[in-house]
Amino acid sequence: MTAVILTIGDEILIGQITDTNSGYIAKALDKIGIRTVEMLSIGDDRDQILDTFGYLQDKVDLVIITGGLGPTKDDITKKTICEYFNDHLVVNPDVLAHIEDMWRNLFKREISQVNRDQALVPSSSTVLFNRYGTAPGMWLQKGQTVFISLPGVPYEMKGIVEHEIIPKLVREYDRPYIVHKTILTYGVGESVIAERIEDWENNLPEFIKLAYLPAPGRVRLRLTARGKDKTIIENAIAEKVTSLSGIIGDIIVGYDDEEVLEAVVGKLLTERKQSVSTAESCTGGKIAQTLTSIPGSSQYYKGSIVSYAEEVKTEVLGVSKQTIEKHTVVSAEVAKEMAQSAQRILKTDYAIGITGNAGPTTDDTDKGVGIVFIAVATPDGVVVEEFNFGQPRDKVIDRSVNKSLEMLRQEILKR
Template sequence: MKAHIITIGDEILIGQIVDTNSAYISKALNAIGVSVYQISSIQDDKDHILESFAFAKADSDIIIITGGLGPTKDDVTKSTFCAFFDDELVFNQEVFDHVSYLFKKYVKQPLLASNKTQALVPSKATILTNRFGTAPGMWMEQDGKIFVSMPGVPYEMKALMEESVLPRLKERFELPYILHKTLLTFGMGESAIADRIESFEDELPKSIKLAYLPSLGRVRIRLSTTGSVKEEVDAAMAVQLEKLEALLEDIFVGYEENGSLEELIGKALVARGKTLAIAESCTGGSIVQRFTSNPGASGYLVGSTVTYATRSKVDVLGVDSALIEKHSVVSAEVAEAMAVQVKKLYNSDYAIATTGNAGPTKGDSDAAVGTVYIGIATPEGSTAHHFMMGNHRERVIGKTVNKALELLNEEILKN
């Protein structure tokens, strides 16, 4: 069963917003056994949409569309649906009542004429109720192919997928079982890993595919397979995962399906009844953001500071100014002191700190661009680590964040 995802909106094509909908929909479809054949982003243009619909219908069984369902004149998806399905827009009382309810409860102002048009839907469409917005989802079929149109607002789309689209697809089709397992590794590059597991890769059954997904300071390794019997697929995958884990034991930190590294760290801290504090300079809050983007962070993260300027390291954290003057603000001594001081400030069990020169110009230190020090404070003591992260600002910051998480994870797992 193949799917084609189409996102509609000029704002995507001009780079004004990032298309996160397709990534979510792809994962959700894969999880129920639907393979995504193609993803397309297209303009709010009727002819372009019609061409895309025809192309998608020819090569896929399920076409998922997001965007273009608003009340304004630039949203043309509904009228284009009618053109494609030889249909017409009709007034839907259920949709109108829902729109009226939302306005009465949340907007608290009279419905405008443009808002009332949300109740006009193709007569052949099955309406999917959008609990969180005024634009309904629409399910239409033609020649055995399914078209599903949803609003582009991510939280509205996700609710429709989970509550309406996925259950309908599972009920309608006998779908295969697709399994992805992604190993998270840190501290070794893609080429070195490929060299280490070359024999393993050569001996993989043809039914299991391996892919490398490198990023800043880490490599994800994904094994993928599919089959009709879940138990057989799981068993075949388990055999290969055991072999691969043994080959990567020193750099393997967990499975992406169980959560990101920061989620795994959070779970480890909670399981041990321990807490974390963070002091950031060159990373500017990127580390704490990785933790707070996940629910439950308050169960272990007690506080953080972004002491970007040299003065704030002294005034806020209490780092000795003489230490900075002697060793430079970008130094192992200052990174370790920052970790020790933020641990003391928040009375945490663990602490991590960063100081460095991300570039492109030098700041309060003469350290070369790309120089980074990461400080770690634990119940057993404190230390600092020195790294050269390159000369591209975003790369320096990204690699520093990932390395800090890697070092923190190692310390936590020691206890």
């Protein structure tokens, strides 16, 4: 079963808002065996909407549309759908009751006619209940293609997808099984990994595909298998993951999208009943933000001192002024003292200290843009490494965060 996701709205085309709906919908469809073959964005234009509907008709099984269902006059999707389906709008009493209830009990204001009009739906449509808003979803079919129209507000769209669309698709359609397995690697680039696993990749069965998903400092390897027999494809995936571990086990840190490095580190610290803190300069608190993005991180993460200015390093962290004068603020010695101070002040088993030049300019130092020193204080001492992460600024910061967590993980595993 194939799908196209279509977003409607001038605000997307001019970059005023970012389309996050398409990714969510594609992921939800993939989990139930429906393959998204294309994502399209078009403006609020009647002719363009009609042309796109006609282009997609009978080419795919499913077209999911988001946007253009609000109460304002420029939201034209519903009217254009009626034109395409040679249909007319009727009031859906259940939707109207829901809208009136929301305005009376939640908004506590007098409802206007323009809001009542959101209860108008094409007469041939199946209404998809919107529990978080007033604009309902609509399910219509023409020829071999089902068209589903959803509001563009993300939390409203997600509610309809989760509670209405996915259960209906599962009930009514026979779909193949799709199994994914993601292997998370750190510290080695995509081209190096490809060279190391070339023979393994060449021997993958035809129904298993490999995708490289690189990011600064990390590469995810995603295996995808499709088939009618779930047990067969799950066993095949498991076998290939086991053999891959024998080839690049030294750089594998976890599995599946949810098991990102910050979650791996958190799991290790939780299991050992240990804690970590951070003292950040060039990353500006992003290591702390990354660590605390994991639910339950308060069990092991104690806090951060963001010592962006030199005086914060000396007056709050207690980094020696003599150390800075002798080695400059961007140095292994300063990173080491930052980590040790965070470990002492925040009373943690481990601490990360980081200083560097993210760019585009440099501090009062002889080190160029992209040079970063990362220190990890452990129960037994401190390790410090120097890196050159190049440019631009965002890349330097992202790679610094990843390398800091990678070093922390390595030190935890040594003990």
